[in-house]
Amino acid sequence: MISIKSKDEIEYMRKAGYLVSLTHKYLKPFIKPGITTRELDKLAEDFIRKNGGIPTCKGYEGFPTALCTSVNDEVVHGIPSNRKLKNGDIITIDMVIGYQGYQGDAAWTYSVGSVSDRKKYLMKHTEEALYEGIKQVRPGNRIGDISNAIEVYAKRHNLGIVRELIGHGIGTEMHEDPEVPNYGKPHMGPKLKEGMVICIEPMLNSGSRYVYQLDDGWTIKTSDGSPSAHYEHTVLVTSDGYEILTPRLDDEDV
Ligand code: MF3
Ligand code: CO
Numbered sequence: 001m002i003s004i005k006s007k008d009e010i011e012y013m014r015k016a017g018y019l020v021s022l023t024h025k026y027l028k029p030f031i032k033p034g035i036t037t038r039e040l041d042k043l044a045e046d047f048i049r050k051n052g053g054i055p056t057c058k059g060y061e062g063f064p065t066a067l068c069t070s071v072n073d074e075v076v077h078g079i080p081s082n083r084k085l086k087n088g089d090i091i092t093i094d095m096v097i098g099y100q101g102y103q104g105d106a107a108w109t110y111s112v113g114s115v116s117d118r119k120k121y122l123m124k125h126t127e128e129a130l131y132e133g134i135k136q137v138r139p140g141n142r143i144g145d146i147s148n149a150i151e152v153y154a155k156r157h158n159l160g161i162v163r164e165l166i167g168h169g170i171g172t173e174m175h176e177d178p179e180v181p182n183y184g185k186p187h188m189g190p191k192l193k194e195g196m197v198i199c200i201e202p203m204l205n206s207g208s209r210y211v212y213q214l215d216d217g218w219t220i221k222t223s224d225g226s227p228s229a230h231y232e233h234t235v236l237v238t239s240d241g242y243e244i245l246t247p248r249l250d251d252e253d254v
Pocket of ligand 1: 095107
């Protein structure tokens with residue numbers, strides 16, 4: 001069942017999404033060589049709680065922390081640790097925040113110091129793939145239109161599309177219907193209606209699409225060791241298009 005949010009619920013979703021955006025913006029200046037992913041997690045958790053939010057990932061099916069921090073060939077669900085970031089790394093920070101019972105979810109890949117052209121290409125085109133998907137969001141279009149736009153864009157740029165993990169609906173729960181794959185056929189799948197809220201989140205690899213899970217039960221890595229990027233927005237279907245509920249506030253200087 002795909003829920004349709006009321007006006008009041010949308011207001012709560014907007015606030016939850018905005019706190020996600022603020023937390024990303026707050027973290028960005030700390031993403032420098034030498035900081036550990038655990039320190040980033042602590043900064044995030046304190047900031048989220050100080051602002052009245054709840055870090056939804058912490059405790060979700062046993063996940064231990066507020067953030068997922070996935071470095072280089074880690075695709076998603078990396079667990080913050082005493083790993084120090086190094087110049088040339090890329091790190092995806094993914095977070096879900098509950099605010100007055102409603103959830104916001106957004107992931108960004110950040111560069112640490114100066115990164116290779118290959119990583120820059122990956123980041124630029126993964127973010128662009130997300131926006132290609134978002135451009136398909138309007139009442140009457142279908143989930144497959146989003147999926148296909150991402151697939152076509154990723155293939156055109158020779159990036160491997162991770163298939164094992166997909167986007168999702170969101171509301172009072174972090175994962176709701178519908179599923180939002182990053183590949184698929186146009187005009188297929190559930191129809192979008194005003195008031196639906198979905199998370200669109202391409203995970204693209206510099207190399208092959210194949211991934212595996214570490215023994216920690218969470219971290220997903222690329223099978224060939226190639227770098228991976230992940231960009232995610234929480235998106236509301238409006239009467240004539242979309243509204244991004246997790247706007248980027250952190251790239252004013254990019
Ligand atoms: N943004 C991730 C998702 O869409 C969040 C996973 S959090 C975890 O699934 F709790 F599962 F780690
Ligand atoms: Co998500």
